[in-house]
Amino acid sequence: MIRNKLLRPAAVGAVVLAAVAANVLALQKEYKSGIIWPEPRVVAPGEKPGDPPADAVILFDGKDLSKWNGGEKWKIENGYAIVQKSDITTKDSFGDYQLHVEFATPEKVTGSSQGRGNSGVFLANRYEVQVLDSYDNKTYFDGQCGSLYKQTPPMVNVCRKPGEWQTYDIIFESPRFEDDGKVAKPGIVTVIQNGVVVQNHFELHGSTHYDMPAAYEKHPLRQPIRLQNHGNPVKFRNIWLREMTPIVGKKPG
Numbered sequence: 001m002i003r004n005k006l007l008r009p010a011a012v013g014a015v016v017l018a019a020v021a022a023n024v025l026a027l028q029k030e031y032k033s034g035i036i037w038p039e040p041r042v043v044a045p046g047e048k049p050g051d052p053p054a055d056a057v058i059l060f061d062g063k064d065l066s067k068w069n070g071g072e073k074w075k076i077e078n079g080y081a082i083v084q085k086s087d088i089t090t091k092d093s094f095g096d097y098q099l100h101v102e103f104a105t106p107e108k109v110t111g112s113s114q115g116r117g118n119s120g121v122f123l124a125n126r127y128e129v130q131v132l133d134s135y136d137n138k139t140y141f142d143g144q145c146g147s148l149y150k151q152t153p154p155m156v157n158v159c160r161k162p163g164e165w166q167t168y169d170i171i172f173e174s175p176r177f178e179d180d181g182k183v184a185k186p187g188i189v190t191v192i193q194n195g196v197v198v199q200n201h202f203e204l205h206g207s208t209h210y211d212m213p214a215a216y217e218k219h220p221l222r223q224p225i226r227l228q229n230h231g232n233p234v235k236f237r238n239i240w241l242r243e244m245t246p247i248v249g250k251k252p253g
């Protein structure tokens with residue numbers, strides 16, 4: 001009984017404080033930017049991480065490479081494609097996008113440095129995100145898995161063991177060019193490998209080359225995506241993309 005009596009003033013105090021706080025909140029005015037935003041489109045996400053969302057363009061679902069020029073040259077088995085003979089290039093072209101690719105370098109390890117599990121994802125057909133077996137395989141750092149080839153190494157090496165499936169989630173903004181060919185805005189790449197950011201908003205220096213410095217050459221915004229044949233039987237599966245369209249608001253008046 002005594003304890004209850006002691007508590008009562010404290011409880012009353014709490015109620016008073018809550019009332020004061022509610023009044024202060026009521027006096028605050030909500031900030032509004034004035035921009036009139038369209039309602040974001042509803043997109044059903046994939047069932048589990050890595051699954052394509054409802055609006056994805058499926059580039060390879062494990063059955064056929066009919067969306068790729070040269071696709072008939074690669075071997076398909078057990079839901080994946082194996083690199084052979086030549087590069088393959090999407091028949092369609094894409095501008096700014098989010099691209100999901102799964103790959104596995106050969107379980108049987110042969111070769112070393114650039115000769116081990118080498119392939120690549122060429123954004124806009126000319127900017128290579130390197131695919132390589134970089135699990136316990138030293139090479140030049142700006143040529144290891146997750147690098148923008150000869151432009152920058154990945155921030156960290158998160159390669160899984162040879163033969164294990166790995167993921168790339170790549171966000172790419174195609175470069176913009178002036179009429180005279182000057183770069184108005186460089187290409188920008190973010191790469192998440194196996195759930196870890198390895199490239200963050202990297203500004204491309206131009207096309208990636210083995211034997212010469214990177215350089216830009218004016219090209220249309222929309223370009224195909226190319227997967228590289230480097231003579232190693234790298235596997236690919238579950239390839240899809242979503243083109244990105246910025247949401248644009250209107251200022252009133």
Ligand code: MG
Pocket residue numbers: 118119120128130131228230
């Ligand atoms: Mg390569």
